[in-house]
Amino acid sequence: MTSGTGIDALDAKLIELLEAEPRIGVLECARRLGVARGTVQARLDKLIARGVVRDFGPRVDPAALGYPVTAFVTLELRQAVGHQPMAQRLARIPEVLEAHTVTGAGDMLCRIVARTNAELQDVIDRVLASEGVLRATTVIALAEQIPHRTLPLVKEAAGLN
Amino acid sequence: MTSGTGIDALDAKLIELLEAEPRIGVLECARRLGVARGTVQARLDKLIARGVVRDFGPRVDPAALGYPVTAFVTLELRQAVGHQPMAQRLARIPEVLEAHTVTGAGDMLCRIVARTNAELQDVIDRVLASEGVLRATTVIALAEQIPHRTLPLVKEAAGLN
DNA sequence: GCATACACTGGTCGATATGACCAGTGGAAC
């Protein structure tokens, strides 16, 4: 009973299945879940329409691309500089993969990758060169203990614990 | 000339195309890129084999799932507790989407989501309940200025600037 | 009690993409 914004157990199992084996089609999903093909199709359409599933784009691994160094950089900005223009400047740096405005002492938190530690310094310098950055605090990611995941959350939302 | 670990301009354009419209198939890609279908197939196979493209799994949006609050939590751990067992404990909390060991004052950096700010406190309490956590520093993400992206990096790696 | 709305079933249909082949061509490296 797909209520309002919620997620169904079938929805969750569908997402889990696609997560595990993205190559299989709608038909194969239907077979494995034991439901009609049209049902899977309808569920998937609705999940996409509601924005729960954004897309099925290729997930690129920066490390395999030659950028094995990941760092999280907290920026302190001059108050006069808005976040929007700052984000635009950051967006021009390819190594900046992600940026959020945050609460606390810092104003922005960015995820940055680089080929080497030396090049990381280079990237940070480019960030610092942006007008309005007062200070950058960097922590380097030594290991990815939990790679980005959403499955457990999907199951939780579906009430499957 | 797909050299060693590098990325080709054709590879980059292929990834870009798939990123923009994940639903189109190999055949359509070949048409748009102006190459033979077999070429696209071979390139894609190699990209996946090399790990540059991890998979084509569904990208789930936690906000659309009902978890609009994102926070980054830095954990200080008791030295005696290893990172591995800590990661295993964190992995049992569905709201922990990501975790890295990091340099600096903190020992681990986690990405956490929650339904509300009140529930965020709840999740953090669950994290703190884990044995070995001395302190947790939380910053809440107010806005996603740059959503997770890899395209600019792919182009950079391919030498397309 | 009855009518409506909705989700799912199980079936068909034609159009299309897929993965597998193949011989032939061009360029680069040895």
Next chain:
DNA sequence: GTTCCACTGGTCATATCGACCAGTGTATGC
């Protein structure tokens, strides 16, 4: 000059897709 490799452009059978359809079951509201 020869070998290697990537790409081309073509064919083939199979499987899937997206679209339909009537029928069933359940929950809802009148």
